[in-house]
């Protein structure tokens with residue numbers, strides 16, 4: 001078992017990539033806490049993960065919620081060895097339709113919420129700890145309609161380098177996992193009509209060298225590598241898992 005006796009906090013652990021990571025980390029011996037907002041998904045995750053997992057409702061756009069959730073993890077487990085800062089969402093809109101609210105909302109969750117989660121968790125992370133942030137292939141490619149989502153992920157990529165430098169003296173590693181298009185509910189939340197969504201999905205699939213969407217479990221395995229001592233000499237890096245989309 002790769003995470004025996006480790007405590008892992010997974011944001012966005014109630015759906016998609018985060019939920020698969022929570023299952024895998026539990027199977028690898030970790031004590032797991034997950035964060036989400038939607039009550040039906042929180043309940044389903046509690047059922048899927050079993051009684052030993054701590055399932056927390058917290059809106060990461062709200063700093064007070066982050067404080068409370070980290071406090072709950074500290075009270076339950078006493079420390080946090082692994083932070084998988086993975087929660088994220090996006091709204092698709094062309095240049096002329098992007099509003100200041102859309103910009104604030106997406107940065108509030110994907111960047112500020114992620115930053116504050118790491119900041120509040122950091123005092124509880126011992127030497128040997130590992131922080132993994134979920135970025136995206138959108139870091140390195142330009143996609144019409146996804147300018148703000150992409151920018152939040154580029155900011156997160158940069159943050160990973162800075163925090164890796166800041167936390168290295170404490171023996172804490174900070175890395176990113178960068179998914180390509182992955183089959184999760186994420187896409188249905190972009191605000192695109194269903195017809196455009198399936199058209200876009202087909203076009204993306206055609207562009208991916210491996211000719212398919214990835215599975216959430218494939219990202220979870222990459223997150224496990226970065227979370228565990230298997231990657232003990234890796235920090236500041238971004239592990240790209242995108243079927244070759246941004247690399248080939």
Ligand SMILES: NC(=O)c1ccc[n+]([C@@H]2O[C@H](COP(=O)([O-])OP(=O)(O)OC[C@H]3O[C@@H](n4cnc5c(N)ncnc54)[C@H](OP(=O)(O)O)[C@@H]3O)[C@@H](O)[C@H]2O)c1
Nearest residue numbers: 012014015016017036037038059060088136181182184186
């Ligand atoms: N799927 C892809 O193709 C893809 C590609 C590249 C990168 N990514 C990144 O991968 C990460 C995980 O996405 P996914 O594909 O697994 O999507 P998902 O299935 O929609 O999961 C998103 C998770 O984030 C949580 N979340 C959303 N808003 C939140 C908030 N305000 N506060 C706390 N938690 C919140 C959701 O919980 P609730 O629903 O309960 O709020 C859910 O658990 C995201 O950062 C995303 O940008 C995904």
